[in-house]
Amino acid sequence: MRLERIGEFGLIARLKDKVCRPNQRVVAGIGDDAAAVRVPSKGLLLLTADVLVEDVHFNRRIQTFWQIGWRALVANVSDIAAMGGVPKHALVSICLPKTVSVEQVEELYDGMQAVADEHHFQIIGGDTVSSPRDLVVSVSLCGEVEERELITRGGARVGDLICVTGDLGGSQAGLAMLQLSGTRKKSHRASLSAEQWSAVRDRHLRPQPRLYEARLLAQEGSVHAMIDVSDGLAGDVGHIARESGVGMEILEEKIPIGSQTHRVARYLGKSGLDFALHGGEDFELIFTLSPVDARRAAEKVRGETGTPVSVIGKILPAQEGSVLVSPQGKRNPLIIEGYRHF
């Protein structure tokens, strides 16, 4: 159905039905000038925003509307997780070219609502406008964290170990294969079984935020600095170095990279390490803490969530800079080269 058939307010009424959930904290929800919600009497409010633009962050030839919606909210949940908090209320603004159908917008919201349901928060407002050309999905997410559980990028201390959850480069490997699908549909899957293909693809199309893992770490209380991997390992550890005023060394051979990621990289004549360092959108957590705490924290995360934790390096004094150590012991400057927006 064309959007013009039901208009802006018809669309909002449909979306409101889709996302409204009874919640005692919501005093005024969708359909007023602003949403009004009760907040707990203590703790901090967390605020984050991510905007996804067609042909920059997603591509309708690769992703369904459901997957675009899922990805938009996951990016925000991952940011709240990286502060040690829990997501609570989302505002969603969408700019829709006239060619998008009502059903496609509903599918987009189904993808977003799936994330909201899984992580127990609500979409409580936003804006719905037309766009001459680009499809844009802009999300703001409010979360909460107790002040003593807040983890920033700025707390890393010299001597800390640097840890990472899961494995890296998977999202970029998935994207590279999906981009190939458009051109050589038949031949490219030859190197992967159906199961492997599905696993690789899902890393890009249906990423998982590490909210539970982050909450465990925040409650555990020993993590000094944390960030989620959205720009690639090199860029994101770089943010920790800059905000904490420290240097670091990352041991190349300790960076966790899945066998599928290596396999895809080989197939494409690329390197799994490059995917991990510069790919981004893995939404894994990078965190630093003292060596005596690292083992306990890693075991807690692994034990309670099944998510592996790898120690990939350590924090050094600022004057030693940030270096990547090769398996042969060669020390190269850590070059930050994530997605270049401009």
Add this chain to the structure above:
Amino acid sequence: MRLERIGEFGLIARLKDKVCRPNQRVVAGIGDDAAAVRVPSKGLLLLTADVLVEDVHFNRRIQTFWQIGWRALVANVSDIAAMGGVPKHALVSICLPKTVSVEQVEELYDGMQAVADEHHFQIIGGDTVSSPRDLVVSVSLCGEVEERELITRGGARVGDLICVTGDLGGSQAGLAMLQLSGTRKKSHRASLSAEQWSAVRDRHLRPQPRLYEARLLAQEGSVHAMIDVSDGLAGDVGHIARESGVGMEILEEKIPIGSQTHRVARYLGKSGLDFALHGGEDFELIFTLSPVDARRAAEKVRGETGTPVSVIGKILPAQEGSVLVSPQGKRNPLIIEGYRHF
């Protein structure tokens, strides 16, 4: 300077310097995964979002970047005001075509920061991405209100008077003249003095949110329902009717329309009433309250802010519908026809 010269993180560093203000409530600001702020121990959190898209909400041939930024934040402040609250923290996401310069982005932020400074809130985060084609400015604003001062669209009662601040249709009159500038630059100002022209133009280019007036009304405590005029009087009183489950009559001759607005309308062969009913973006307040309270509230607003308040109609039972009464007493259905996004 081209954006690619300083890159995404170079741009963020510049913007951070521009908008950062010392504030004890901000525990983590721009430069982390999310901002973290302290909230007062009581009261409600207000959340609203507005997105502006080039060639839909603004036009670079008509507005400067400063004015686009100003307009983006005013729309959000006006939404928080209409709930009876005060703005506190803004998240700004911008999608930038590669043709936009660093200086233009800074000018956009200067316009936003001017609103933030005037109304004592902070820009504390957001997202900065590239866009293939459209310039998009997406803002989320958090505000606060004590629960007993919250005013929604849904509280209007049968017998209430309907009031409006200031005058209506001015923004649309300004826009119509500005659009004309592009085509008949010399001739069109003939009907207006330089001073009149400047006043008409500013209504569109530099609208003012009625934050102080709204706060007075909220504290005064007698207002039952409130909304700001963003879609035009007809559409916005329609929202009150729908959310409150009531009907209403609006007296055409009581609708406040400025002499400049009438003059521009005549010059263009249009009607000032049409500008007021369907123009939108005036950011005036529409509110309803009992006849015994109306005079006191209106005098308080007029006395403390200088802003006039007009009584334009009254709330009726739902079955009587929403009607516009002509000066001759003819009752016509109130037709909602604001900007059609789809």
